[in-house]
Amino acid sequence: MTDSRPVLTMTGISKSFPGVRALHNVDFRLLPGEVHALMGENGAGKSTLIKVLTGVYGIDEGNVTLDGEQVAFNGPMQAAAAGVSTVYQEVNLCPNLSVAENIFIGREPRRFGAVRWGEVRRRARQLLARLDLDIDVTAPVASYSLAVQQMVAIARAIDVQARVLILDEPTSSLDAGEVAQLFRIMRQLRDEGIAILFVTHFLDQVYGIADRITVLRNGTLVGEYPIAELPQLALVEKMIGKELDVLDRIDEQPRPTTAAIESGAPFVQVSQLGRRGAVAPFSLTIHAGEVVGLAGLLGSGRTEVARLLFGADRADRGEVQVDGARTGLRNPVQAIERGIGFCSENRRAEGIIGDLSVRENMILAMQAARGWLRPIPRRRQDELVDRYIKALSIRPANPDMPVRNLSGGNQQKVLLARWLITEPRLLILDEPTRGIDIGAKAEIQRLVVELSDGGMAVLFISAELEEVLRLSHKIAVMRDRELVAQLDNDDTVDADRVMQTIASGTEREEASR
Amino acid sequence: MSDAGNRFRTMLGHRLFWPVAVLVVMLAANTIYRPGFLAIEVNNGHLYGTPIDILRLSAPLILVALGMTLVISTGGIDLSVGSLCAISGAIACLYISRAPDQNNLVTVLTALAMALGVALVLGAWNGVLVSVIGIQPIIATLILMVAGRGLAQLIAEGQIITINSGPYRAIGLGHLLTLPLAIFIALAAALLVAAFTRRTALGMIVESVGGNREASRLAGIRSGRVVFLVYVVSAACAAIAGFMMTANVSSADGNNTGLWVELDAILAVVIGGTSLAGGRFYLGGTILGALIIQTLTTTVYAMNISPQTALLFKAVVVIAVCLIQAPAFRAKFRRRRPGAPPPPQPSPQRQKEQVPA
Numbered sequence: 001m002t003d004s005r006p007v008l009t010m011t012g013i014s015k016s017f018p019g020v021r022a023l024h025n026v027d028f029r030l031l032p033g034e035v036h037a038l039m040g041e042n043g044a045g046k047s048t049l050i051k052v053l054t055g056v057y058g059i060d061e062g063n064v065t066l067d068g069e070q071v072a073f074n075g076p077m078q079a080a081a082a083g084v085s086t087v088y089q090e091v092n093l094c095p096n097l098s099v100a101e102n103i104f105i106g107r108e109p110r111r112f113g114a115v116r117w118g119e120v121r122r123r124a125r126q127l128l129a130r131l132d133l134d135i136d137v138t139a140p141v142a143s144y145s146l147a148v149q150q151m152v153a154i155a156r157a158i159d160v161q162a163r164v165l166i167l168d169e170p171t172s173s174l175d176a177g178e179v180a181q182l183f184r185i186m187r188q189l190r191d192e193g194i195a196i197l198f199v200t201h202f203l204d205q206v207y208g209i210a211d212r213i214t215v216l217r218n219g220t221l222v223g224e225y226p227i228a229e230l231p232q233l234a235l236v237e238k239m240i241g242k243e244l245d246v247l248d249r250i251d252e253q254p255r256p257t258t259a260a261i262e263s264g265a266p267f268v269q270v271s272q273l274g275r276r277g278a279v280a281p282f283s284l285t286i287h288a289g290e291v292v293g294l295a296g297l298l299g300s301g302r303t304e305v306a307r308l309l310f311g312a313d314r315a316d317r318g319e320v321q322v323d324g325a326r327t328g329l330r331n332p333v334q335a336i337e338r339g340i341g342f343c344s345e346n347r348r349a350e351g352i353i354g355d356l357s358v359r360e361n362m363i364l365a366m367q368a369a370r371g372w373l374r375p376i377p378r379r380r381q382d383e384l385v386d387r388y389i390k391a392l393s394i395r396p397a398n399p400d401m402p403v404r405n406l407s408g409g410n411q412q413k414v415l416l417a418r419w420l421i422t423e424p425r426l427l428i429l430d431e432p433t434r435g436i437d438i439g440a441k442a443e444i445q446r447l448v449v450e451l452s453d454g455g456m457a458v459l460f461i462s463a464e465l466e467e468v469l470r471l472s473h474k475i476a477v478m479r480d481r482e483l484v485a486q487l488d489n490d491d492t493v494d495a496d497r498v499m500q501t502i503a504s505g506t507e508r509e510e511a512s513r
Numbered sequence: 514m515s516d517a518g519n520r521f522r523t524m525l526g527h528r529l530f531w532p533v534a535v536l537v538v539m540l541a542a543n544t545i546y547r548p549g550f551l552a553i554e555v556n557n558g559h560l561y562g563t564p565i566d567i568l569r570l571s572a573p574l575i576l577v578a579l580g581m582t583l584v585i586s587t588g589g590i591d592l593s594v595g596s597l598c599a600i601s602g603a604i605a606c607l608y609i610s611r612a613p614d615q616n617n618l619v620t621v622l623t624a625l626a627m628a629l630g631v632a633l634v635l636g637a638w639n640g641v642l643v644s645v646i647g648i649q650p651i652i653a654t655l656i657l658m659v660a661g662r663g664l665a666q667l668i669a670e671g672q673i674i675t676i677n678s679g680p681y682r683a684i685g686l687g688h689l690l691t692l693p694l695a696i697f698i699a700l701a702a703a704l705l706v707a708a709f710t711r712r713t714a715l716g717m718i719v720e721s722v723g724g725n726r727e728a729s730r731l732a733g734i735r736s737g738r739v740v741f742l743v744y745v746v747s748a749a750c751a752a753i754a755g756f757m758m759t760a761n762v763s764s765a766d767g768n769n770t771g772l773w774v775e776l777d778a779i780l781a782v783v784i785g786g787t788s789l790a791g792g793r794f795y796l797g798g799t800i801l802g803a804l805i806i807q808t809l810t811t812t813v814y815a816m817n818i819s820p821q822t823a824l825l826f827k828a829v830v831v832i833a834v835c836l837i838q839a840p841a842f843r844a845k846f847r848r849r850r851p852g853a854p855p856p857p858q859p860s861p862q863r864q865k866e867q868v869p870a
Contacts, residue, residue, distance in 0.1 A: 312731055336733040350731055355724035355792035360717055367714045368733035375714040418732065 005068070007032045007195045008053075008084070008164055013062035015052050022048040025062075026221045028214055030164060030195040035186060037206045037227075038199045040216035041239055041437040046199050047407075049216070050166055054079040054086050066164075077106065083163035087153045087170055095142035100124035102141050103156045127155045131185055145299055146346075147174050154182070158189065165189060166197045169435055171205060175297045175463060183209050201437055203232055215239055236438060261290045261473055265324065267457050268340070268426055270309070273318030279304040281318055282483035284476060286426060286459065291452045293472030293489070294461040295498050301481035302461045303345055306428045309459065310342035311335040336369055341419035345431040345461070347408065351415045354404030358394070359385045361403045362417045369422060388417035393443070409436030416444070426457040433467060445471060465495045477501045528786045531837050532801040539808050539830075540564075546816060559688045563811065571807035572695035573598070573754035575800055577774050578781040579706050580747030582799045585782050587723040587740050588791025589643060589650035591747045594778060596661025597632050598755030598771025603665045604628040605681070605756060606674040606765035615678040624681070629752050635661070636748025640741035654744075658775070665767030675764040685760030695757050702750065707796050716794070719743065723791030777806050784834055805834065 008030040015023040023045045030036055040046050051057045053064060055073030064071055066082060073079040076086060093102045100121045108115040109123070124137040133151050141149055150170060157165060167186075171179050186196055186209060198210060206213065206227075213230055215222040215238045222238050230238075266285045274281035279301040286292050294302045307313040311329040320329050322338045329335045335342070344350035353361055362385050363376055370376065376384075385399045392413040394406075403414055412432060419427055429448070433441040448458050448471050462468050468475060469489065475498060477485040485501050487493050543550040543563075553562035577594050584591045608624035609615050635657060642653035687694035710716030721729045722736045730736045754774070759765045783789060784805055785798025809830055813823045836842045 310731075332731050332733050333735060342731060344728075344731060349725070350728050353721050353724040353728055356717070356721060360721070364717075364721060364729070364734070365732045367717065368729075370714075372713050372715040372718050375712070 004031055004033070006030060007067060009063075009065050010049070010053065011063050013049065013052060013064075014060045015048055015057060016060055021219055023052065023219045026216065026219070028221070029224075030197055031212075032163070032195050033190055033193045034211040035190055035196045035198055035209050037210035037213045038197060038216065039206065039213055039235065039239055040222075041439050044216040044239070044437075045219040046216060047168065048219075050086065050168055050197070050199070054084060054166070080157075080162075083161060084166065085157040085162040085164070086166040086168065087150075087157045088168050093141045093149055093153055093156075096140055098138050099128075099135065099141055099144070099152050100137040102152055103127060103137075103159060123159075124155075127159050128152070130158075131155055132181060147178050147299070150174060151178075151182075154185070158185075162194060164195045164197065166199075168199045169201070170198075171200055171202060175299075177297075179205065201435065201441075203235065203438070206235075207232060239438070261287050264288055266321075267323065268309070269321040269324075271319055271321075273308055273315050273320060275304065275308060275313055275315050275317075278313060278481065279308065280482040284483065284486075286457045288425065288457055289452050289455045290474065291448060291458045291460055291472045293468035293475040294459060294478060295465060295468050295475055296478030296502055297463075300478040300502075301483075302478050303430055304481065305476075305478065305483070306342060306430050306459060306461060309335070309426075310340055310428055312342065312344075333368075336365065336422065336424075339423075339425035340428065341365070341422055341424035341426070342428040343412075343415050343419060343430060343432055345434065347411055347415065352403050352411050354402065356403060357400045358389070358403050358406070358414055359399040361414050362388060362399075362421060365418050365422050384421050385417075388420060392417055392447070409440035412436055412444070413440070416447070420451075424456065426459065427451065428459040428461075430461045431463065432460075433462060433464070441467075465498055469493070469495060469498070528795065529798055529801065531834070532784055532786070532798060532805060535834050535837070536801060536805050536808060539805070539812060543808075543812055543815060550815070555691070558691060560691045563815070565693065567804065567807050567811050568696050569693040570811070571803050572693075572699035573757045573771075574774065574777055574781060574803040574807060575699040576702050576750045576754040576757070577771075578778040578785075578799045578803045579702060579796065580743075580750030581775075581778040582782050582785070582787055582794050582796060583706070583710070583719060583743040584650070584747045585723075585779070585787055585789060586719050586791060586794035587743050588726070589740065589743070590654065590779065590789070591639065591744060592651065592654040592775050593635070593639060593657035593661055594747060594751040594754075595771040595774045596658050596665065597635060597748050597751035598758055598774060599665035599765070599767050599769075600635065600661055600668065601628040601632045601752035601755035602759035602765040602770045603668040603674065603767055604631055606676050606759055607668055609676045609678050609681055610674050615676055616680060618680050621678060621680040625756060628756070629749065632748045632752030632755075633745055636745040637741070639748065640744035643744060644737040644740040662767065665765075665770070669765060669767045671767075673764050673766045677763065681756075682760050682763050685757045685762075698753065698757070702753065703796065703800060706746070706750075710796070715739075720793055723794075778803075780831060781806055784831075 006029040010026065010028040013023050013026045013028070014021075026045065026049060028038075028049065038046050038049065048057065052059050053073075054076045055078060056076060059072070066084065071082065073082065073084070079086070094105065097105065103124045104120050109119045110116065121137050128135065128137065128151070131151050131154065133148065133155075135144065135148060141152060144152070154167070154170065170182060174182060183205075186198070190196055198206075200206060210227050212224060212226050213235065214224045215235065217239060264287050267288050268286045269284075271283045272281040273283070282305065284292070284305075294305060296302050304313070308315050309329065311331045311334055314330055320327055327334075327338065329338070329340075332342070348354075353364070356364075359381060363381055366384075367376055382399075388394070389397050389399065394410050394413045394417070396406075403411060406414065416429075416432065432444050436444075445467060448460060452458055452473075458471075460468060460471055472489045475487045475489050475493065476483055477487065477498060479502055487498065487501070540551065550563050553560055553564060555561075577598070581591055581594065605624040605628040608627060609620060612620040612624075614620065639654050639657060642648045642656070643650050646653075683694055684698070685695055689697055710719065718729075718734055718739055721732070721734060722739045726736050751771070755771055758770050779789075781802030782794075782799050784802030785795050785800070787794045787798065809827055813826060818826055
């Protein structure tokens with residue numbers, strides 16, 4: 001395998017954007033029948049390299065050859081036609097079109113110029129069957145979960161007669177079972193001789209599937225390594241260029257015990273809160289300074305719990321007490337008035353406002369709370385925005401840049417800043433570390449610990465059990481849209497026990513404690 | 514790169530550069546064709562001349578386009594503004610025509626207040642359809658666009674209402690400080706809208722709702738209220754424009770007052786740089802856009818272009834303006850000819866040569 005000729009080579013690639021050098025003299029090659037992981041922090045140039053390859057951006061300098069022939073694609077369609085297919089980080093489908101239409105859009109099978117819809121549906125079903133997915137292909141894509149949408153995007157990519165398949169963060173919205181399913185497909189495709197370029201932030205996944213690794217840092221090539229020669233720790237060091245010990249420090253820090261926190265008065269108490277079709281009635285108490293982790297599989301109702309607590313969806317039963325007084329959380333405005341903030345898992349659709357600048361995105365929630373007649377004075381804006389750009393090390397540190405130009409991790413930090421500026425008493429973080437690099441991840445985890453030490457309550461939702469275990473005082477476990485257990489995060493609780501609870505749904509007696 | 518070159522780049526990159534350039538080129542072309550075009554003369558203490566006419570005639574369009582800018586910024590569109598012009602004009606004229614003394618200032622003010630009140634109610638109707646019921650803006654306002662013409666006919670009982678009222682006529686033809694009053698009304702409206710959106714946080718909130726309605730709601734913005742508000746503002750602007758249009762001719766014609774003004778207004782907004790997809794809005798750009806459209810109309814008349822080809826001529830210029838403004842189009846242009854700025858008014862044939870297939 002190693003001595004076969006590369007199907008794709010990129011040599012001396014450079015690419016600049018106004019004020020930023022995104023790539024500098026980067027070499028990259030891809031062999032047929034391998035899974036090649038492209039690693040690097042946010043902003044290291046991974047996405048840029050892919051976009052340069054598929055022709056989304058023009059190349060400033062350097063060559064791309066496919067099967068020994070020099071190519072320059074002028075867009076993803078042309079790249080796909082030449083056999084280089086891409087599945088992007090954020091699901092790129094038309095939400096209101098059907099699954100089948102999305103898979104075949106732009107290349108529908110035709111007869112005499114008319115689209116053969118029966119054929120479209122039949123072939124879509126066939127393709128999805130290859131991915132072990134049995135869904136109604138005539139339903140709009142928007143009616144399915146993000147995970148299913150991702151699968152549809154992959155189905156779309158592999159239907160094109162691909163020789164190179166690029167997967168940019170394909171697993172960030174998938175749960176463990178779906179990741180295993182995806183890996184099975186990837187191995188199958190690899191064995192068929194397709195070269196797979198795989199970008200992810202999950203180190204474990206890299207070691208689970210990749211054959212070789214290329215590491216980028218700050219737009220330059222660090223090196224290309226066979227997986228066996230690069231242990232995990234060495235990889236992290238190469239990615240960030242320094243030893244990573246932030247996470248260890250979190251673990252070593254003495255933290256107030258659950259008992260100490262729960263002796264205080266509860267901040268938010270909900271009892272039998274629920275919404276038909278979204279989440280079964282649940283009860284939960286959150287104290288000041290407490291980090292409550294919400295664990296469970298994708299689609300188990302974690303996000304739905306968060307949305308009810310923030311008033312993003314309206315509960316149809318149950319009651320809420322804030323500071324001991326009964327109250328309603330019927331919409332986000334009411335929740336914000338009571339000191340609750342919420343970072344949605346869906347950064348692009350429910351978080352950032354891409355058109356507006358970093359500054360405007362940051363002050364938005366505070367401004368909304370003040371009302372439009374009382375604009376925040378410019379000097380105060382500058383002060384707040386500068387402080388949080390520094391505190392969260394947001395890059396580039398330009399408050400007037402449209403937020404859509406920032407990388408995913410930095411957008412997440414802007415959203416965090418938006419809520420921190422409002423000084424909430426309870427911050428709900430739904431998958432705050434998804435799709436961002438390990439450095440930013442560690443920073444966000446550190447921040448959660450600091451905030452809770454400062455008295456802020458945090459509801460922390462993550463698919464990564466390790467994170468939940470590290471940060472939480474108490475872990476609420478969701479299963480099938482039901483809160484099945486609440487575990488005090490003491491020495492007896494570990495990943496296995498939480499996983500068992502997720503799997504079996506037992507420990508109900510603890511939930512009723 | 515040299516300092517001057519840098520400054521030139523910055524100027525080229527400014528979003529108002531191309532609309533201003535187009536306007537200048539159009540005025541220059543007119544002046545070459547007819548050297549007296551820019552001449553302004555003083556007569557009876559008032560200024561007269563083609564430039565003044567352009568300003569005066571563009572006043573109603575500026576008003577309608579200001580409201581339209583806010584609506585479009587929220588990602589919506591208001592097709593009913595033309596009908597609203599007709600309705601408000603008809604109500605005001607009807608009231609005045611039935612009054613014993615048409616020149617009484619109180620009568621005229623009462624008529625204006627009544628007509629404005631009805632327009633606000635109709636704007637609220639649009640707002641409720643879009644923000645509360647959730648009908649797509651283009652459909653929701655289409656209802657009033659069609660029904661509104663009927664309503665205007667009903668008010669006028671199918672007749673053209675003619676009035677003879679000095680104070681009312683002044684709205685369209687009066688003068689203040691040597692300039693037509695209509696210019697001051699449009700200017701005041703522009704300053705008012707600018708102050709309300711840019712001196713408060715309203716502008717940012719409107720842009721935020723237009724950029725991403727759900728994200729704005731989750732940030733604690735009452736998105737529905739903002740959307741409702743912009744349709745009411747748009748209706749108010751349309752009503753005042755309707756007064757001007759009817760005052761110009763001292764009569765209200767339910768069929769023709771403000772006919773197709775919604776399309777000109779949308780065009781002005783787009784020329785001004787505000788995206789139809791919503792988000793950022795540019796009031797200054799909108800005003801320039803309205804001036805460009807009125808200059809174009811005046812040019813068509815001044816150059817004696819036959820009515821049969823006038824619309825086509827307008828269309829060609831508008832296409833050119835929109836293309837020049839599109840960054841993607843300019844990027845293609847620049848890649849072909851590095852360094853050289855594109856000529857401001859390429860003909861369609863020229864564009865074909867320059868755009869790679």
